Amino acid sequence: MTDSATWTRVDDGCFELDLLTASYRRHAFTRHAHATFAIGVVVSGQEEFHYRGELRRAGVGSLAILEPDEPHDGRAAAEEGWSYRVLYPSEDMLLDGHPIRPTFPDPIVHDPRTVHLVRAAHEELTAGTDPLAGHSKLAWAFQAVVHRHGLAGRASSGAPPPRASDRAAVRKVTQVRERLLADLRRPPNLRALAAAVDLSPFHMLRVFREATGFPPHTWLVLERVCQARHLLAAGLSPVQTADAVGFADQAHLTRWFKRVTGVTPAAYRNSVQDRMRRPA
Incomplete structure (x- = not known):
């Protein structure tokens, strides 16, 4: 297996959603966090990552549910590496009107039905041939994730209010x-x-x-990467993006971008732009 990754952005007026399709053997993600949820299905091999103070492992058929702003890393757990499909929904998109944000205490769950729904939604949206089917499958997948694996949020847990x-x-x-x-x-x-x-x-x-x-300087660098994704998706070049978000130069952007996303800024931009150029 050689390292490969493709990012897809769905932005069709109904919602905006990033999706990752990747295989990694040597690449290791630096410790980072997402502003969104990260919901992934491992389709081959095994990944390991540190999350909430523990080393977790996700093998074939596992469903990983990582919450926003939770630091984590990621690497292959074995020599053969791993392949996975990941969706990055915002809180509003995942919950879709749910009155209380649920929590997901176990980041790795084994539920063939939900895994099937998540993978089917990812494949449909990545193909981009039938938006209605993609939207429907995504709604079913998120409903399963929330209702089958989410627990009532802190607001309803009876915990005392913060001092x-x-x-x-x-x-x-x-x-x-x-x-x-x-x-x-x-x-x-x-x-x-x-x-x-x-x-x-x-x-x-x-x-x-x-x-x-994270300390402030690391948090700022990760936020720059997050903003860089939006600018690259909008069509800016890596050089323009590096300057716009405060990296010293394109090489500095590239080093951090790949450590967080698994691809170079140019590869990410090309993946997203290729999707946007497809005929309707």
Whole structure:
């Protein structure tokens, strides 16, 4: 098996959804997180990844359900590598009106029925020949994921509300994130970030990492990669994208982009643009 990966973006006016079809033997994903859910089916081999403090393994027929903003990595668990199909739905898309966001305490589940629905939806949407069929299969797949494997969210679990000090820390982390996002190309330095939320630099680093799983500089780089995906899908070149999101140059973008997505920026752009150029 040689490493190969193709990204597909569905953006047809009904929703926007990224899909990954990949086989990896040597590639290892750096520790990162997604703004969306990541729902994948392993079709051959076995993958392993660290998630919520444990090493997890997903083999053939496994369904992986990773929640937004949860740090994880990924690599082959055996010499032969692994192949999988992954969907990256937003919270609104996955829940589709569900009143409370469910949680998924076990990231690896074994459920042939749901695996079949997820894989069928992925294959239909990737082929792109019948949008109605693709939308229908996706709705059935997400319904199965939520209702068969989601548990009632924190709001209905009876857990005590967060302390005032915890809420204050969350607000400060949100403010730091907003300041970093305000200008990806020229972010404030550590001292300025901390001063803006009335914390010492070391205290700010601690609460930020506790809340996000990453120090601010790593979180910013991962956010740049996320924004780069949108710009490349819109048709910008890797050089233009690197400059727009604050990477030093195209090589810097390429190194991080491949560590997070498994493909180079050019390969990602070509995959998405090829899909958009298909005749209706």
